[in-house]
Amino acid sequence: MSTKTLRKRISLVAVTALTAGVLSVVAAPVANANIATLNPVPAANNAVNVATGSNVTGAAVLEMKALLDAAGVNRARSVGLLFKDASSTTAQTATMLSTGTLVLYTQNAVASATNIAFVASGGSFGTTIGDESPTTTPNTATFANPNGANTLLLASVAASTSVAVSWTPGAVGTFTINVYRSTDAANIAGLTDITDGTLGGSITVTTVSPTTAAGSSGVSAVTSTCVTDNEAGAITSTADDTQTVTNGSPWYVKWILRDGFQATNTTAGNIVATATNGALLSLGNGSQAAGTSSTVVTNATGGVDDTDALRIDQPTAGAPLTTTVTIQFNGVTVCTKTVTITGAVDKMEISQVGAGDLGSSTGSVNWIGDGTNRAGHYIITLRDSAGNLATPSANTEFSPVAASLTTTITNLAVASGSIATSISSSSPHRYSVGTFSCGPTAGSSRVTLNHTSASTGKIVSASFTPRCADGASTYTASFDKAAYRQGEIATLTVKFLDSKGNPANSVDVVGTSQMILPMMTFVSATGTANTVTDANGEVKYTLTVGTTTGMTAGSYAGIVDFTALTAVAATKQTVSYTLSTGGDTTTNADVLKSIVALIASINKQIQALQKLILKR
Secondary structure, eight states: OOHHHHHHHHHHOOOEEEETTEEEEOOOOOOOOSSOSSBOOOOTTTOEEEOOOEESSSOOBOOOGGGOOTTSOBOOBEEEEEEEOSOOSSSEEEEEEEEEEEEEEEEOOSSSOEEEEEEESSSEEEEEEEOSSTTSOOBOOOEEOBTBTTEEEEEEEOTTOEEEEEEEOOSSEEEEEEEEEESSTTTTSSHHHHTTSEEEEEEEEEEEOHHHHHTTOSBOTTTSEEEEESSOSSOOOSSOOOSOBOTTOOEEEEEEOBBTTSOBOOOOEEEEEEESTTOEEEEESSOOOOOSBSEEEEEEOSSTTOOOEEEEEOSSTTOOEEEEEEEEETTEEEEEEEEEEOOSOOEEEEEOOOEEETTOOOOBHHHHOSSSOOOBSEEEEEEOTTSOEEOOSOGGGEEEOGGGOOSSEEEEEOOGGGSOOOOOTTOGGGSEEEEEEEOSSOEEOOEEEEEEOTTTOOEEEEEEOOEEEOOOOEEEEEESOSEEETTOEEEEEEEEEOTTSSBOOSSSOOOOEEEEOTTEEEEEOOSSSOOOOOTTSEEEEEEEESBTTBOOOEEEEEEEEEHHHHTTTOOOEEEEEEEEOSSOOOOHHHHHHHHHHHHHHHHHHHHHHHHHHHHO
């Protein structure tokens, strides 16, 4: 049910008052609660509800399941309720007139009789009512006031029985009403034992004088609700929409106007909406047509027919729009919102191009690796003229340039389930996933993909050079350095080759591996899971030099074994490296080498000196 529909019902429902056990009809109330007039039947979850249908004048109404209206709804009414939040547990808030009366109702949802205690920090409890079933006449629950008027104990409330109580504050201030339950009669049999029960509901009630409430009737931006929405219709949320709006679709800003005490606005006045950058605006109930101006004005009666939605459209078809809209009521700025509608596709980018398998068009989920389970060879990013992300309307907007296809790359395609659906920069669905078809021979060729906009007919193109090869047959392995010090980062590169010596494709998995690399610790790619090669047939592993228990300097040889490949045609690879602990890294071999070099230098000097003496 929409908020607007609820507000309409508020003015139409006649209120029935319970006075001394006699039902009488009073005048239709003026509603001033911000949520539903009609109260749901107490849920079987021990929730504590406040009757949010409210009279400004008249008597409180206590009704339970036995006296439902035709729609099966509890018609209980409070008096003078200005605001009630949506909670029904232990963090509820309400605002009411100090002269009013709250009606609270709850249900014993357990299978055995339960004691229910209402404890208020002030004020007084009055009439109570209960029922035994939806078909019997309501009966008054057994109750007592063990500590005066602000404590009410309903003893032995039967299973599945709903009970209602009234409470009046009698003064201006802030009050707390707590509701406790216990199936053990000894727990809350008297005041000192009441809090031994389980706290099921707590309501903080702020009361104001009728004079103060009357003075707060102007619209308050603080208490009013104003949100963005990408869908037509009435307001359904109190939070801004996090979805995106693409070319040709409208944004909406929707609101509920409230006064300083969060009561729904009843003041007539003018609503004025303005927008920057030429955005087209129209005011209505959320289902209106597009507007023709960047400023719109309408009169709000302050009743149930108030305008409560602004539609925002692009001023130029296909052009991106970012606009800030400001909404005012009688000169008070209710809210300011900035929204973006992306334009039609103006450019296309292709990246993350892999290598395809010979004679196949099948892509790889692992190659794309974004968690969306889309298999492909490359990704496609569309943007509008402002650089905003854009989305295609269908996969048929993509097509290859036939003249660019070759016997190596025979086709380009984008599957229907692989197109971009989001313009959020953090979503993996911001790009489409494409595939290409490989011929029977390894190689690469430059091809071109077109995108034709369904809305504007504009064609944008992007060229790239995909490669085709067979799956991995053999491999080599090497470190980026021959020697490392403790704490350095080492990179191990494994290059996979197909049976013809070409870098392997990025579709076929290379299988699990066993790697023994003494005195090193893997940082990425542990080598224990299936691994997919990159576009050049390589996989790079990052390791730190040293282990958690330390490191011993020396020369080492490691083993890299991709077991599925070595079982057929590949050879286990040995990688050699030297490790040092840092500081003075001179070895005995280094010292011996230096001594030999020094002796050789001395011998040369002696020989030169002998030649000089002989000449004399």
